[in-house]
Amino acid sequence: MARFPIAEFKDLGTPFYFYDLALLDRTLAEIKRTSRDERFKVHYAVKANANPGILRRIQAAGLGIDAVSGGEIAAAIEAGFRGSQIVYAGVGKTDAEIELAIRNGVSCFNVESAPELEIIDEIAGRMRKKANIALRVNPNIDAHTHEYITTGLAENKFGINLGQLPDMIRLAQELEHVNLSGLHFHIGSQITETEPFIMLCETINKLQEQYAENGITFKTINVGGGLGIDYADPDRHPIPDFENYFKVFRNHLHLRADQELHFELGRSVVAQCGSLITRVLYVKEGESKRFAIVDAGMTDLIRPALYNAHHRIENISSPNGELHHYDVVGPICESSDCFGKDELLPSIRRGDFLALRSAGAYGEIMASHYNCRQLPGSYFFEK
Numbered sequence: 471m472a473r474f475p476i477a478e479f480k481d482l483g484t485p486f487y488f489y490d491l492a493l494l495d496r497t498l499a500e501i502k503r504t505s506r507d508e509r510f511k512v513h514y515a516v517k518a519n520a521n522p523g524i525l526r527r528i529q530a531a532g533l534g535i536d537a538v539s540g541g542e543i544a545a546a547i548e549a550g551f552r553g554s555q556i557v558y559a560g561v562g563k564t565d566a567e568i569e570l571a572i573r574n575g576v577s578c579f580n581v582e583s584a585p586e587l588e589i590i591d592e593i594a595g596r597m598r599k600k601a602n603i604a605l606r607v608n609p610n611i612d613a614h615t616h617e618y619i620t621t622g623l624a625e626n627k628f629g630i631n632l633g634q635l636p637d638m639i640r641l642a643q644e645l646e647h648v649n650l651s652g653l654h655f656h657i658g659s660q661i662t663e664t665e666p667f668i669m670l671c672e673t674i675n676k677l678q679e680q681y682a683e684n685g686i687t688f689k690t691i692n693v694g695g696g697l698g699i700d701y702a703d704p705d706r707h708p709i710p711d712f713e714n715y716f717k718v719f720r721n722h723l724h725l726r727a728d729q730e731l732h733f734e735l736g737r738s739v740v741a742q743c744g745s746l747i748t749r750v751l752y753v754k755e756g757e758s759k760r761f762a763i764v765d766a767g768m769t770d771l772i773r774p775a776l777y778n779a780h781h782r783i784e785n786i787s788s789p790n791g792e793l794h795h796y797d798v799v800g801p802i803c804e805s806s807d808c809f810g811k812d813e814l815l816p817s818i819r820r821g822d823f824l825a826l827r828s829a830g831a832y833g834e835i836m837a838s839h840y841n842c843r844q845l846p847g848s849y850f851f852e853k
């Protein structure tokens with residue numbers, strides 16, 4: 471069990487996000503160590519967590535940014551990132567967002583459709599700029615072998631299908647105010663096996679060979695994010711296996727000498743450094759079940775309700791009590807507002823603090839005001 475400074479929690483309003491900055495720093499250092507290669511550029515996917523304290527830390531470590539909205543571009547600039555460190559993706563960019571991105575000099579638009587490409591060209595022309603673009607390709611990696619891959623399939627709102635790519639490349643070459651600089655891929659999230667990434671490399675190799683024969687080369691290849699983390703045992707794997715992850719691309723992707731390889735990691739950077747801390751309001755004895763009703767709900771951490779995800783739950787106030795089964799539930803008026811069923815936990819009393827682990831990614835950033843609730847606060851731990 472991770473150690474929490476519980477004495478300091480007594481005066482804080484719950485629920486709140488607890489961020490272990492020392493772990494974040496170690497994670498960032500490990501990314502730096504294992505991605506060492508002049509041609510590798512690691513971007514942080516802001517959508518995982520845009521807390522300014524976290525963003526500034528990531529900025530200081532020298533990572534770039536993957537943004538999916540104008541708001542994220544603004545948050546990154548506010549945290550000290552330069553526009554040239556930002557790549558901008560998203561299937562539905564508005565005109566105002568495209569203008570904001572060009573004004574801030576983002577290094578690349580990841581483009582997902584022909585009409586989007588034409589609008590970027592038009593707006594860039596109006597602003598007397600030339601926009602760097604990469605085409606987001608749908609590699610159609612087989613979902614039957616890899617069920618967890620949900621964004622790289624043909625029938626999906628994201629990206630451009632392989633069959634439509636030649637036309638898109640032609641269009642990008644014809645337009646005057648865009649510069650086709652690369653290809654972009656993102657095959658899914660929470661991928662804990664190596665094989666899908668190997669398949670991605672092989673797909674890219676084939677594509678590159680095919681286009682090279684026609685005299686078309688790309689300055690950048692962007693392989694997106696998706697590296698998974700250990701939700702079941704965060705203390706055993708506090709830092710994901712970045713060594714193996716980057717090795718896969720080093721060994722399987724045929725990069726040309728002058729080519730850059732971009733990564734967009736979200737979850738794997740920030741998930742393990744965050745926990746949602748909540749206080750137990752009531753222990754309710756049902757006829758066949760015992761409920762621990764806590765003051766955090768799906769408005770603070772929606773992943774269990776939204777994706778059926780499970781976060782490890784710990785009783786950090788009394789870790790050594792007798793074990794009992796509890797359903798750990800929130801106060802929101804929805805049956806899906808449940809963090810765990812039949813959780814085996816040390817005896818819980820009213821007022822105990824529980825920690826929902828591995829909540830640093832897609833946690834705080836997805837919080838809502840549903841039921842007119844306040845957003846959770848955040849607490850940074852440095853030691």
Ligand SMILES: *Cc1c(COP(=O)(O)O)cnc(C)c1O
Nearest residue numbers: 515656659695696734735736737
């Ligand atoms: C969400 C997203 C990422 C980050 O995904 P993780 O699974 O959190 O690493 C990267 N690139 C794109 C385009 C995304 O949409």
